[in-house]
Amino acid sequence: MDGETAAFPDLMDFEFFVIILQNPWEKLRLPDKFAKLLDGQEPREVTLLEASGGRSLWDVEVLFDGEGHMYLDHGWERFARAHDLGLWNFLVFTYDEDAVLNVTVFDGSMCRRHYHDDDEESIGTSSESGSNNSMDSSGNDISGGAAEMNIDDALTSQFTVTLKPSHLGARQKQYLNVPPAFQHAHGYDGRSEVVLRMRGEKWTVTLKHNIRKGGHRTRASLRYGWHQFCVDNRLGVGDVCFFRALRGDGVGEDHALKVEVRKRDGSFID
Structure with a gap:
């Protein structure tokens, strides 16, 4: 990643969260406050790192729509499929140096999900084979966690x-x-x-x-x-x-x- 894309302002350890409320493979909108803090130094690309200790790095293009909204675009789908993301997953992002965002995933059980590099590679391979079943299978562990929910599936x-x-x-x-x-x-x-x-x-x-x-x-x-x-x-x-x-x-x-x-x-x- 070149120096221009890594030119973030001083945001070391800046944190924010995103809840997946639509197709998890579509571009992901990040908080407007985070986008504003990057005003004048918008990156073309960031690197995602799953925070549980995996060594795999995922380069993702960044899109700004001209209205102050920031999205993770090309490359996000590959990350989402590889980590089996689904509706109502809760993602916590922490900015690290060199335009790296560490990502912590919480699923519908309200518990943190842990990955290993082998898991990421095998999930990514099966998901990119063209099957749409990944969306359905990832949904099986979404319960919402609320007392009002009657059925966990x-x-x-x-x-x-x-x-x-x-x-x-x-x-x-x-x-x-x-x-x-x-x-x-x-x-x-x-x-x-x-x-x-x-x-x-x-x-x-x-x-x-x-x-x-x-x-x-x-x-x-x-x-x-x-x-x-x-x-x-x-x-x-x-x-x-x-x-x-x-x-x-x-x-x-x-x-x-x-x-x-x-x-x-x-x-x-x-």
Whole structure:
């Protein structure tokens, strides 16, 4: 790495964290405060080092989008695949000299994940073979760690939807499909409604079922009540909704979903 890319200001031992809230292989946005501290000395590349003692170094290109946002870009996907990163992983970055960022990974169990060089190489080889199963397998150990979580398996305890026009169309036509794995895990075939919880409030939403010949129910969708939820929370196309299963509150609610929303500009609805 040349001297220009290593020209960081005095940030020795500067720390920050990032929670993975979308595809872990896409470019990763770093905190704006960190980007501002680099003003005038933005690096073209940094080196990532997994902090548990591995010797492998990962050169990653840095992208600045002109609006003050900084991203780990080309090379990040290779690092993410090699370390089997998944949704809700918690990454702690510590700046070291010579444009090196030490990375500590915490998974859904809220415990630190440790790697060895052999593990990194074998994971990286299998992930780069073209399989998309890495995303699914990495999700199996995401529990969220919160007491409200009812099921530890991420495929059946949570799901994420990026809102499209079909989710926000005319009032009588708005709907949001529930992923089949989540639907079956929570017995949606036998449910008529769910409760959405957000910002200390709740919305009761009807489940609409598509019926096959013979009376068999297929895909379940959030339907009546979904429109009001979107209106009350000012949701728009491109917003990302994170749904997580909650235990019933003991007041007759069989099933509730906690919802968090990330707006298109990257901010979260409080």
